[in-house]
Amino acid sequence: MTQPLFWGNIEATEKETIMQYKLLATMASGLEALTAREIRDLGFDEQTDNGKVYFQGDEKAIAKANVWLRTADRVKIIVGQFTATTFDELFEGVKALPWDQYLPLDAAFPVEGRSVRSKLHSEPDVQAITKKAIVDKLATVYHRRGRLAETGKTYPLEVSILRDVATLTIDTTGPSLFKRGYRIAKGEAPLKENFAAALVMLTNWHPDMPFVDPTTGSGTIPIETALWGLNIAPGLQRHFAFENFAFMAPQVLQDVKDEALDAADFDRELDIQGFDLDPKMIEIAQENAKQAGLGQTIRFKQLAVKDNRLDNDQHGVLVSNPPYGKRLGELDAARTLYREMGQVYGDLTNWSRYILTADLEFEKAFGHKATKRRKLYNGTIRTDYFQFWAQRRH
Template identity: 35%
Template sequence: MMNQYFATVARGLEELAAQELTELGAKKVTPTFTGVEFQGDQKLLYQVNLWSRIIFRVLVPIMKFPCQNSEELYEGVQEINWDHYLSPEETLAVHCTGKNEQLNHSHFSALQVKNAIADQQRDHFGQRSNVDVESPDLIINLHIETTHAILSLDSTGDSLHRRGYRPAMGTAPLKETFASALLAMTDWETDLPLLDPMCGSGTFPIEAGLKALKIAPGSFRKTFAFEKWSDFNRELWEQVKTEARQQELSTLPAGIYGRDRAWEMLEQAQVNVENAGLDNHINFTRMELSQLEPPSDQGIIICNPPYGKRLGEVKELGHLYKELGDIFKQRFKGWIAYVLSGNKELTKKIGLRTSKRIPVYNGSLPCTLLRYELF
């Protein structure tokens, strides 16, 4: 049976997420602002949660209704027969996004949803579900648009960017989903060497390694929200996981390398790569930028240097960007380099002509992914 789903995604990555969903087998894929609508069966729901490298979560919309104030919100929620989704013995949590003129406080809106469900349960059973924000049996998502609200079930739970391999993070880490999206925007194919000369806690190399070895990023998670649903098909879920394991490769098609000058960063990267089961595949080495040499005669460089706003002053970082550009030009002929830039003034210090500039958002910060062909 085909169902309607909605994948949430970071701003600017909607088209990329739509392409990924299509490749996973989704039908009627339609990108919207910070999301993608699509259709599929129950198996696809499980596969998207397990395999998506870019989206945050998968919602299952159950009702859209007029909602301009708290009374309409309460009445709309009560129109749903919650017996289909939740028993009074089970717990729930409500998350709210969006707002309008009357409903402009997410906590209050979420409380209205909870009250409407609880009142219906008391009328039917004489008891109601309790709220559990840590490990609920059912997660309900309320999204308020100007005149309407959409109620959905959250099939994912913790955001998919929390892969589960990364307890150790650098000072300004990229979300795993964002790192994967950036890799997808480059010329990198899994048979090309990949080098991150400022790897920090290792997110770019690890995400590349998972993709190159065809390891599902969701395989590190202990549980998904859909596993607590009344219609959860354990046999189908085990089949999806088995099929994923059977696709995994035992060796990388090409080398993946991480370099950083800071021991503490590389120690974090080593913890993360071991948790991801990639410690025998990815090469992390402590190295000053001045010592950087190409590990092969061609490949892709990708890096996320500090922007100045977060990790230091622009003046202090100018020499770093200049050195980066000089090393690219002098030592990496035949390579293509990508630099994530959040500061135009610093980017100018690289001193190389860009062949492509891709606008992206790192959270709420407007950035540019810069492409350099090195001849």
């Protein structure tokens, strides 16, 4: 049997019982270091793998991670992990786990199955056998016969088999963490909120610097910048799956949100601007910022890239997610925009400029060579984050 990192989901002290869970945060490929840093900043030790960051904590850790993580997708509890090369091994391994410590008798527990590079490659069979094993375990513990009613609260479960190692998890998040709750409208190809936050966190911006997004669309990048700059937890406005879990104390989430409100610096003045050529997108961006409580914090304005003049006497940061030109006939238009960006922003030596695009020939159109390129995935699209660093201050 393979033991995972931080093995031992539930521990007890002599004075009082403190539930300690092995937790797993998932994120887009390439963002692991950012999420790991966020988890360390929350006060937890972490260990990082591809698309995953492991850490350990109690009920409050579950709530804090969901409320505070800007770049992650989900926070999961790892119930157990073991090697399974046959369906019998899978069934017995799942049944041996302490499901009764998590699931009440009436729990609804949908099971999702995934299998990658494993002998048990049929995901429907993996899912069905896992479900049956959990039912058998609960029926044995609760002394029930036949099917379980599953009329109670929902506990989303996943069985993931990677290279013959099965990992059983409970999703504490529900809808992905990128769904902050403020975006009531969007454009054709909006960035996910957590990906936008990651783009900002990969820059050298800090709250006393001006920030500009010249192709703002629905305003996600400036909004995420403002949330970060004001230290506003991204999960303040939303609900989570763990709120319905029997083993989670109801007051935990409210306590964490109260602490997050106390930590926010609502009075801090920020210089954040978002521009777009489309006046309808500016209206959408303003509505989204208002919904986020940032209507007076961010300035949005209809403005074409070619007409945008920034003050090079300031040291600022520019982040842009321009059109990629992925559709037939659109690449020429996108590269025309890139050339305009190069003409307007290329010589801003006091500004750090960060531009995300799937066009790997971007530098030719922009007319300048990037200081650094970072490979990221915007959903399933391979993109490069072209970074043009400002000259150092003297």
